[in-house]
Structure formats: C-alpha cells, structure tokens
C-alpha cells in the first residue's frame with residue numbers, strides 16, 4: 001500500500017507535515033534534513049522543487065527557492081540525492097513544485113523517477129484538475145503516484161466533490177485565500193470554511209496548509225482536519241538557524257511536544 | 259484550421275488555464291461572463307463611445323509615401339501611436355475596465371514593464387474612479403521613471419517588485435499573487451494576450467479593433483480591404499494579434515510578427531521567444547518560453563522594455579506552429595536604424611517596440627504594387643533617452 005494511504009488508514013489525527021525547499025539551506029542538506037524531521041516526529045514531508053517563478057508562494061518560500069537554485073538544485077540533482085532515501089526513511093514523502101520544470105523533465109520520466117526514489121505523492125498547484133484528468137491521470141496511476149489537489153475557500157461544493165472523486169491520498173485544504181506565508185491566528189471565516197468542507201463528508205482525509213505557523217494554529221486547524229502542513233515558518237527558521245539540526249528538532253517539539 | 263480559441267481555451271496545442279486552485283473561481287467568473295458582457299448593448303455602446311471620444315479612434319491609416327518610395331512598394335502605417343496615452347495598450351484597458359465594472363469589481367491590479375500598460379491602466383482607473391495598484395519590477399521602476407510618475411499623478415499606487423529578477427515577469431507573478439490574496443473585489447487587467455484563458459482571447463478581441471479599422475480604411479485608400487502584408491512587433495503579442503485578427507482567415511494576407519532579437523538571436527541577450535523558446539507553462543498559459551535546460555524561466559533581453567517578456571501569447575505560438583504567420587526578428591541595432599529612418603523621412607518618432615516592426619521592411623521583398631500595412635504600436639516619447647544616447651554616440 002502507498003505510504004500516504006497507510007498513514008491515513010485509521011483516520012489518524014494531528015498529523016504534522018513539514019514543507020522545505022530542496023537545496024535550501026544548502027545544496028546537500030536535503031537528505032539529512034528529511035532524516036532529522038522523521039526522527040523528530042514529523043509524519044509526512046513535502047520536498048519543494050525550487051522554481052524561478054513560484055506564483056502561489058509568499059516571500060519566504062520564494063527566497064528559499066531562489067537560494068536553492070543558486071546552490072545548484074534541479075530535478076536531476078534532487079533525484080540523485082534521493083536515490084537511497086528509502087534505506088533510512090519510512091514516512092510518506094511528497095514532491096511539491098510547479099509544472100514547468102516537471103514538463104521540461106518529461107512527466108513520464110518524472111513519475112518513473114519518483115517511483116524509483118520511493119516518493120509517494122506529488123503536488124503541482126498549477127496543474128489544474130481538468131488538465132490532470134485529461135493528460136496525466138493514467139500515468140500517475142501506472143507509477144502509483146498520488147496526485148494531491150488543493151482546495152481553497154473559493155472552491156465550490158460541486159468542485160470539491162469532483163476533486164474528492166479524483167483524489168486518492170489526501171486533499172490539501174488551503175487555509176485561506178492567500179499565497180503561502182505564516183499568518184497570525186485562525187479566523188472565524190476560516191473555521192466556517194473548514195466546517196463547510198467537513199460537512200460534505202468527503203472520502204479523502206483533509207490536511208490544512210498555508211499560514212500554519214505554531215502550536216496554537218496547528219492545534220486549532222487539526223480540529224477540522226486530519227493534520228496540517230507547516231512551510232514558511234519552518235523555512236524561515238532554517239534561514240536564521242545557527243545549527244539547523246538542533247533547531248529543527250526544537251521546532252518540531254514546539255509544535256507536537258507535550 | 260482554426261486560428262481562434264477553442265471551447266477549452268486553447269489555440270491548437272497552446273493556451274489553457276494552468277492556474278492554482280486559489281485562482282480558479284476568479285478566472286471562472288471571467289470566463290463565464292466576458293463574452294456575455296462584450297455582447298451586451300451597454301458594453302458595446304460604452305466601448306465605442308470611449309474609443310471615439312476618449313481614445314481618439316479611429317487611428318489614422320497613413321499612406322507613407324516617402325517610405326513607400328524607399329522600399330518600392332505601397333506602405334501604410336496604422337497609427338496606434340496617436341491614441342490617448344500613446345500606444346495600443348489603451349484599447350485593452352478600456353475594454354477590461356468596462357468588464358471589471360460589469361462584474362462589480364472595485365479594485366484593479368496590473369503589471370507593467372516599460373510602464374505603457376501601467377499608464378493605460380492608471381488612466382482608465384482615474385476615468386472610472388477605481389482603485390489602481392500597478393506592480394512593476396524594481397529595476398524597471400528605476401529605468402522608466404517618467405512613466406512611474408505619470409501613474410502616480412493619475413492616482414495609482416506603484417508597487418516596486420523585489421522578487422526574482424525584478425522585471426516584467428516578476429511583476430506579473432506579483433500581480434497574480436495579489437489576485438490570489440484578493441479574490442473577491444479585484445480584477446486583474448493583464449497587459450497583453452498572455453495569461454490563463456480567457457485573457458488571450460479577451461485581449462485579442464479588444465485589440466482586434468486595429469484590423470477592423472485597417473479593412474475599411476484600406477478600402478478607402480486603395481479600393482481593397484485586404485493588404486498583402488500585415489506587419490507588427492510582438493512582445494506578448496497584443497498589437498500583433500490586433501493587426502492580424504480580421505485577416506486570419508484570409509490566407510492571401512501574409513502575417514508578419516517581429517520579435518526582439520536583442521544583441522542577436524544566437525546570443526544569450528535576446529527576447530526572440532519563438533526563435534529560442536521551448537514549450538512550457540508561464541503565467542498560466544502553455545506556450546513557448548525562454549527557459550534553462552532544467553526548466554527555469556530565464557530573463558530575456560531587448561533594448562525595448564515592452565518586448566522583453568520571456569513568453570509569447572499562445573495564439574502566436576499557434577500561428578507559428580501552423581505556419582500561418584511568418585516570424586522574423588530584429589536586433590537592437592536594426593530597430594534603432596528603423597526608428598531614425600522613419601523619423602527622418604516621415605516625421606514620425608516611433609516607440610522602440612514599433613521600430614522592430616519597421617525593421618522588418620528591410621528583410622522582405624515586396625512587389626511595387628503590393629500593399630503593406632505596418633502597425634506603429636506606440637510613440638517614441640518614452641524612448642527619448644535611448645534615442646538621445648544614439649544621437650550623441652554617432
């Protein structure tokens with residue numbers, strides 16, 4: 001069974017997932033960062049594939065992508081770095097990025113190399129549902145690669161149901177109408193939206209992302225979902241860290257520690 | 259073969275709407291409504307009224323006799339430079355501001371490179387009393403200071419974009435991000451035939467007024483509606499598709515799109531997207547774009563700030579792919595030569611962008627009775643610094 005399905009098999013709650021950009025803070029920190037995150041108790045990881053024009057991202061992730069590209073990260077390098085990752089890491093791993101570099105690499109090559117590296121799922125925010133279904137769905141199935149769709153407060157109920165039907169992993173519930181970036185507390189507009197989505201009783205688990213930054217916001221959104229993804233707040237910590245291994249452990253403990 | 263958009267938003271294999279889910283509702287609202295609004299009597303009346311009394315249309319189709327003599331053919335210049343605000347960009351912003359009003363939006367965002375589209379957007383926002391925010395790369399803010407001040411005088415907020423390379427593509431990214439963050443009250447006035455469907459089609463339709471006028475004006479001048487050649491420069495491609503639109507289904511009209519070669523198509527310093535680009539996704543559209551060997555979008559170069567966009571409108575990728583349009587390019591030097599030539603023999607100072615279209619005259623062989631239409635997309639006032647440097651240098 002795909003590791004994503006395993007993770008959510010028992011309707012698990014409070015799943016912490018972390019996003020970071022591959023090649024940031026340094027070109028070769030990717031593998032060790034993944035290992036450190038797993039050891040610290042993170043249950044799923046999104047590995048960002050840096051892109052020159054990340055139009056769904058706020059400043060923190062934009063800058064991490066720029067640094068990663070300057071460090072020399074690209075898809076070939078990333079697959080090279082990840083080739084032995086399954087010898088040491090068990091939790092689900094996803095690649096997240098934008099369509100252009102993946103198209104350039106070739107979608108089939110990409111899916112095949114993901115499978116070989118032991119990647120479980122892919123998030124490409126600028127590949128819309130309609131195009132995915134028409135062009136790539138069968139290819140993703142062939143390589144047992146889960147394609148994870150985003151939903152937003154503007155997504156209609158009808159569209160939510162379609163996305164639910166096409167999904168088989170989890171649904172990425174974008175927390176508000178916004179690009180990525182840490183925000184303050186969770187508003188009632190947001191919880192109303194979470195409730196609306198919950199009321200649809202979708203078959204897929206929900207994971208909330210964008211704007212989750214600390215223990216409070218993590219716990220709050222987990223009331224309405226199976227888990228949450230922290231990106232910008234973690235990347236910002238990495239940017240400032242003197243000892244990123246130690247501070248990564250502390251960061252994760254700060255979210256899910258007792 | 260169709261050269262128009264299909265029901266899925268594609269021109270052949272190019273186009274579509276590759277946008278994150280957060281933008282789906284905005285784009286869907288526009289897609290569901292733009293044709294309906296444009297077909298309404300109210301819209302048509304308002305658009306025609308403003309085109310005539312505010313923009314100053316029809317723009318002249320000028321028989322350029324001395325230029326014709328020089329190239330031994332019959333050359334007509336479509337004078338978009340004489341429009342209010344100095345370029346064809348206003349045809350689109352007038353159309354889109356009326357769409358925005360019909361959709362009940364009260365906040366307008368736009369991207370700009372050279373500042374022409376920013377000025378045209380700030381202008382219609384002043385006219386319609388709508389809030390206007392223009393994203394402009396920090397590098398361009400410094401390079402295009404007079405246009406920045408024009409936008410500010412018109413009441414727009416100009417936001418210098420510090421991300422990426424700090425130029426047009428980054429300004430476009432930032433405008434898209436703004437739209438993601440303000441999905442309900444905001445309309446994004448994109449400046450060319452780029453972006454997700456329906457933008458390329460909608461902007462084409464607004465610019466199609468150029469060839470609509472050419473047809474009847476040419477008939478008045480020559481007794482025939484169709485030219486042998488229609489020539490225009492391409493950045494994103496809006497003045498070019500406007501120039502081609504009503505001739506697309508007349509194969510006897512040769513369509514010539516001129517890209518900016520910068521220092522030369524074979525160099526790294528170029529903006530010749532069709533010549534050098536590869537298939538990919540930029541700003542929500544599947545089209546040709548300039549990219550690195552691992553699919554990162556690269557920064558183009560041209561002396562003309564309005565042509566250095568790393569992508570190309572999907573309709574032009576299709577016109578190239580099908581062989582319907584001939585794609586030429588002109589270097590910085592060739593464009594400058596053409597600008598001075600036109601200025602000195604016809605008394606018209608063209609924009610640097612338009613000078614690329616004029617430079618194509620040297621690259622084609624015309625019969626002496628053939629009819630050639632060249633679109634002068636804008637006037638050269640904004641480029642005086644570059645022209646002055648050229649005069650002082652030689």
Ligand SMILES: Cc1ncc(COP(=O)(O)O)c(C=O)c1O
Nearest residue numbers: 493494495496497564611635636
């Ligand atoms: C005068 C003029 N011509 C042409 C262009 C290029 O745009 P497009 O290819 O969309 O006509 C610009 C863009 O700023 C412009 O200002």
